[in-house]
Amino acid sequence: MLAFVRDPTKPVHPLTIAKTVHATVVTADVAGSLLGVMKGVFTPALQSKEQWPESIRKDFAGGIHRYMAQLTEQTHELRGTTKLYVPSEGYEQSDPDAAANSKDLVQRLESTVIHWTRKIREVIDADNQSPDESLGPLAEIAFWRRRGDDMSGLRDQLTDPKLLATVRVLESAKSAYLPAFLALGESVEREATAASDNAKFLSALQEPCEALATAHAADVAPLLPPILQIVRMIWNNAGHYATPELTYGLLRKISAEVSFIFICVWAI
Numbered sequence: 001m002l003a004f005v006r007d008p009t010k011p012v013h014p015l016t017i018a019k020t021v022h023a024t025v026v027t028a029d030v031a032g033s034l035l036g037v038m039k040g041v042f043t044p045a046l047q048s049k050e051q052w053p054e055s056i057r058k059d060f061a062g063g064i065h066r067y068m069a070q071l072t073e074q075t076h077e078l079r080g081t082t083k084l085y086v087p088s089e090g091y092e093q094s095d096p097d098a099a100a101n102s103k104d105l106v107q108r109l110e111s112t113v114i115h116w117t118r119k120i121r122e123v124i125d126a127d128n129q130s131p132d133e134s135l136g137p138l139a140e141i142a143f144w145r146r147r148g149d150d151m152s153g154l155r156d157q158l159t160d161p162k163l164l165a166t167v168r169v170l171e172s173a174k175s176a177y178l179p180a181f182l183a184l185g186e187s188v189e190r191e192a193t194a195a196s197d198n199a200k201f202l203s204a205l206q207e208p209c210e211a212l213a214t215a216h217a218a219d220v221a222p223l224l225p226p227i228l229q230i231v232r233m234i235w236n237n238a239g240h241y242a243t244p245e246l247t248y249g250l251l252r253k254i255s256a257e258v259s260f261i262f263i264c265v266w267a268i
Helices: 030-047 054-077 103-126 137-157 161-172 178-213 217-237 244-267
Strands: 002-006 021-025
Touching: 054 103, 103 137, 103 161, 103 178, 137 178, 137 244, 161 178, 178 217, 178 244, 217 244
Parallel strands: none
Antiparallel strands: 002 021
């Protein structure tokens, strides 16, 4: 559905239509459509209400940032990725030192950094566990691919110019909340490298494990030696996956896949 939004108090002219009329497409991705409208229309309009009392503007700005942070994260979580919300007032400052003198601005940006810190820690802790063993080896391969993509994307966000502009304002303000956030950069880099490396080695199992997942009971035996040889190769060469916990877990997932095939035969 194509939707148009405009301020009824402002006339529409061909020369100003780009600024006075916002067009958006509402698709099945409702959260994504809402995020686009909020970013393109409502957030800029609401933040420009200079006629409001200063106290109301300050409280409203903080509420808008909290809502946009949650909406941004939830929208991208539905897509299987992690996205940090960066408020425009953080990267629109031409002079970080002058911006650091605004106590209210610094407090709002500190709230954003606290939220970033908590979110990154949640992603690192929550996503660092392999899927349930009963799901089989293909789920393990898919897990590390997703985690590699997600952590690499998060690593790129930490070097985004808009985010770094916010960091510079808080550096000038000597914010006490900034060191904890900056320290997470190393953890994200480490997790991104490890996940990508794991996905690279596990990709060698993709084809033989797909064959195993669709095999009949009589065809299982000849499929296992090549799979186990690849597991041994991973154990001998992988820099991050070659741990007893991960490798034994992988073998248990392969065993669960085989068991499932024979359980299906017995059930029949």
